Amino acid sequence: MSEPSKPQGRKFQLPEHLKEYKGIWVIVEQERGSVHSVSWELVGEARKLADKLGVEVGAVVLGADSPELNAICGDAFTYGADVVYKVTDPVLADYRTDPYTRVMTDVVNTYKPEIVLLGATTLGRDLAGAIATTLATGLTADCTELDIYMDNRSLAATRPTFGGTLLCTIQTLAYRPQMATVRPRVMSMPDRDDNRTGRVVEVFPALREDDVITKVLSFIADREQNEAQLAFADIIVAAGKGLGKPENLKLVFDLAKVLGGEVGVTRPLVQAGWTGFDRQVGQTGKTVRPKLYIAAGISGAIQHRVGMEKSDLILAINTDPNAPIFDFAHLGLVGDALTILPALTDAFGKRLSVNRLAG
Amino acid sequence: MHIVVCIKQVPDSAQIRIHPVTNTIMRQGVPAIINPFDLFSLEEALRIKDKVGARVTVLTMGPPMAETSLRKALSLGADDAVLLTDRKFAGSDTLATSYALTSAIKKLSEEEQVDLVFCGKQTVDGDTAQVGPGIATRLGFQQLTYITKIESIDQGAREIVVHRRSEGGVQVLKTALPCMITMLEGTNTIRFGKMDDMFRAARYGLKTWSKDTTGAEETKVGLKGSPTVVSKVFVPKPRAQKATMVEAEAPTAEAPSAEAMAAAAVEAILGAQPKLADELLARAAAGL
Ligand SMILES: Cc1cc2nc3c(=O)[nH]c(=O)nc-3n(C[C@H](O)[C@H](O)[C@H](O)COP(=O)(O)OP(=O)(O)OC[C@H]3O[C@@H](n4cnc5c(N)ncnc54)[C@H](O)[C@@H]3O)c2cc1C
Ligand SMILES: Nc1ncnc2c1ncn2[C@@H]1O[C@H](COP(=O)(O)O)[C@@H](O)[C@H]1O
Numbered sequence: 001m002s003e004p005s006k007p008q009g010r011k012f013q014l015p016e017h018l019k020e021y022k023g024i025w026v027i028v029e030q031e032r033g034s035v036h037s038v039s040w041e042l043v044g045e046a047r048k049l050a051d052k053l054g055v056e057v058g059a060v061v062l063g064a065d066s067p068e069l070n071a072i073c074g075d076a077f078t079y080g081a082d083v084v085y086k087v088t089d090p091v092l093a094d095y096r097t098d099p100y101t102r103v104m105t106d107v108v109n110t111y112k113p114e115i116v117l118l119g120a121t122t123l124g125r126d127l128a129g130a131i132a133t134t135l136a137t138g139l140t141a142d143c144t145e146l147d148i149y150m151d152n153r154s155l156a157a158t159r160p161t162f163g164g165t166l167l168c169t170i171q172t173l174a175y176r177p178q179m180a181t182v183r184p185r186v187m188s189m190p191d192r193d194d195n196r197t198g199r200v201v202e203v204f205p206a207l208r209e210d211d212v213i214t215k216v217l218s219f220i221a222d223r224e225q226n227e228a229q230l231a232f233a234d235i236i237v238a239a240g241k242g243l244g245k246p247e248n249l250k251l252v253f254d255l256a257k258v259l260g261g262e263v264g265v266t267r268p269l270v271q272a273g274w275t276g277f278d279r280q281v282g283q284t285g286k287t288v289r290p291k292l293y294i295a296a297g298i299s300g301a302i303q304h305r306v307g308m309e310k311s312d313l314i315l316a317i318n319t320d321p322n323a324p325i326f327d328f329a330h331l332g333l334v335g336d337a338l339t340i341l342p343a344l345t346d347a348f349g350k351r352l353s354v355n356r357l358a359g
Numbered sequence: 360m361h362i363v364v365c366i367k368q369v370p371d372s373a374q375i376r377i378h379p380v381t382n383t384i385m386r387q388g389v390p391a392i393i394n395p396f397d398l399f400s401l402e403e404a405l406r407i408k409d410k411v412g413a414r415v416t417v418l419t420m421g422p423p424m425a426e427t428s429l430r431k432a433l434s435l436g437a438d439d440a441v442l443l444t445d446r447k448f449a450g451s452d453t454l455a456t457s458y459a460l461t462s463a464i465k466k467l468s469e470e471e472q473v474d475l476v477f478c479g480k481q482t483v484d485g486d487t488a489q490v491g492p493g494i495a496t497r498l499g500f501q502q503l504t505y506i507t508k509i510e511s512i513d514q515g516a517r518e519i520v521v522h523r524r525s526e527g528g529v530q531v532l533k534t535a536l537p538c539m540i541t542m543l544e545g546t547n548t549i550r551f552g553k554m555d556d557m558f559r560a561a562r563y564g565l566k567t568w569s570k571d572t573t574g575a576e577e578t579k580v581g582l583k584g585s586p587t588v589v590s591k592v593f594v595p596k597p598r599a600q601k602a603t604m605v606e607a608e609a610p611t612a613e614a615p616s617a618e619a620m621a622a623a624a625v626e627a628i629l630g631a632q633p634k635l636a637d638e639l640l641a642r643a644a645a646g647l
Binding site: 095098129134140165166167169328331334352 | 370452453454457484485486487488489490491492493495496497501502503504505520522523524525526527528529530531532533534535544545585586587588589590591592593594595601602603604605616617618620621622624625627628629631632634635638639640642643
């Protein structure tokens with residue numbers, strides 16, 4: 001059960017009628033005219049896989065027709081798509097499982113991609129679970145790594161299991177398409193190439209609102225609710241139980257403020273009611289990938305680690321020199337977070353203001 | 360109103376241990392619990408029962424030992440319990456699992472029409488969040504995942520209004536029964552069982568159903584009915600390098616001051632990430 005040196009999948013024969021399934025698709029997640037960045041991360045990843053297979057990358061953009069939707073189609077090319085399937089209907093304005101499932105099932109059955117990728121978001125997981133059932137095919141959720149087994153051209157989808165203690169690689173045998181969801185920020189954002197263009201395939205599903213049972217009464221945007229936007233923060237200062245008591249959270253907020261970053265926490269702090277769930281980093285919280293992650297008083301349990309280990313630079317502050325977090329942080333500081341945090345706030349403040357005067 | 364709650368018995372994942380030599384999961388002695396995410400759904404079902412009256416049936420597919428989880432759910436206030444167990448189900452992936460559970464829900468519907476199915480958001484062992492949507496799709500029920508609140512439920516009009524978490528906010532949805540709901544974690548707190556329910560749970564004669572009881576087709580369950588296979592299981596590679604420790608000068612026999620450590624840390628950060636330094640400085644210069 002150790003990792004074989006050369007990736008090799010389970011041997012199987014793809015039946016003749018499934019060989020016409022070609023190309024890698026990403027279902028682009030757009031709500032209210034804005035695209036979830038995981039979709040572009042996946043287009044970038046799909047590009048790499050498609051180049052290995054020598055096939056095209058397709059981006060499926062669904063919604064009500066609008067200038068914003070056209071702009072999204074254009075963006076799909078700049079991030080690496082060859083074809084955009086633009087599926088428009090007024091009924092698709094808001095995400096609802098049933099019409100999205102019906103339309104996607106038809107589009108997949110018509111154009112036959114071999115791989116379909118979605119973000120492991122509330123929309124992506126909801127839709128993926130439904131269409132994998134209508135298409136009667138395999139779906140691997142929450143992948144952290146995608147690759148191709150070249151010997152049989154099948155998708156090798158790797159995901160954590162048992163809370164990240166183990167990884168497993170899953171393969172879909174003689175069924176097509178092969179489906180996978182990937183968490184936001186797990187894959188890196190591809191560079192834009194504004195000169196890239198491609199084909200647009202327009203699809204008009206002609207849906208009837210009367211056929212849709214679920215109605216959207218209203219939408220309460222988080223922007224109006226003041227939720228932490230952790231997943232997109234460049235700098236995160238995170239606190240664990242080592243901070244001792246809720247009042248000490250102020251120390252991480254102060255440092256985050258000087259750095260222009262966000263505050264994250266471990267699960268025990270959320271469970272103890274120190275702060276809201278929107279700040280939890282980890283397996284059951286958010287996956288983050290900031291440029292700098294400062295972990296103060298965090299032991300580095302696997303469930304926390306899986307949510308932040310892809311950060312560019314991790315500084316861990318812990319009183320215990322043997323804390324597991326030092327095994328994967330880039331920089332370690334053995335010391336009391338309660339005194340180090342204010343000193344860091346000061347030091348960064350000074351460093352940055354000195355430069356402001358000089359500049 | 361008839362509500363079915365799907366629960367899964369899982370190993371208490373906080374206590375999973377990996378055998379150091381063989382890299383396999385050591386299940387011996389690991390306590391089994393009801394999947395924690397399922398408890399939010401069970402509680403919500405019991406609240407509907409308290410409010411508008413309903414029969415709550417808990418359903419699990421698993422080995423005979425999963426009986427303990429069903430009895431636990433009964434002790435919390437569920438009315439009936441079905442254990443779907445058959446060697447032929449072994450090795451089922453989510454597509455096959457949702458098929459098998461759907462066959463049992465259809466059979467329950469023959470006794471009394473099922474109006475609502477609750478599933479957990481996801482399991483802590485499988486972690487896929489696929490079985491709920493799979494069941495909804497197969498039954499043709501409206502699918503309501505990541506629900507944070509059931510605002511109202513009107514039995515006469517068969518209408519339900521819920522709040523659903525989406526990436527950028529909360530959707531308020533109105534739909535018609537029957538539907539399948541998964542509750543988001545933290546939306547309620549599971550109750551304590553009442554004494555009489557505990558006694559009833561201990562005496563309750565469980566329904567134990569096999570593949571043939573529900574009429575599930577053999578080719579759609581177990582390994583045969585599962586499109587996915589696990590081709591490899593492995594332990595995550597530890598990062599090759601351990602953290603570089605930040606050190607600072609200190610007067611003899613004393614620990615360096617927090618100030619000295621912090622200053623050293625700032626230099627280490629900016630040294631490791633020169634680009635970050637520029638960005639921070641640019642931001643600071645812009646007065647942000
Ligand atoms: C199914 C499941 C899902 C989970 N999901 C998540 C998740 O999404 N996110 C998550 O974070 N956890 C999650 N957990 C919990 C996880 O297993 C750990 O319990 C948790 O991450 C530990 O949090 P902690 O590091 O804050 O606390 P602890 O493990 O208690 O660590 C505290 C650390 O602070 C240090 N310390 C103490 N005092 C000081 C001081 N003054 N200065 C500096 N350091 C100090 C200690 O040495 C220790 O290393 C999950 C668990 C389970 C079972
Ligand atoms: N074997 C099972 N028996 C009963 N319910 C299940 C089973 N497997 C999954 N479920 C339900 O489906 C939900 C999602 O599971 P999963 O797709 O494995 O993450 C769980 O929270 C349960 O409510």
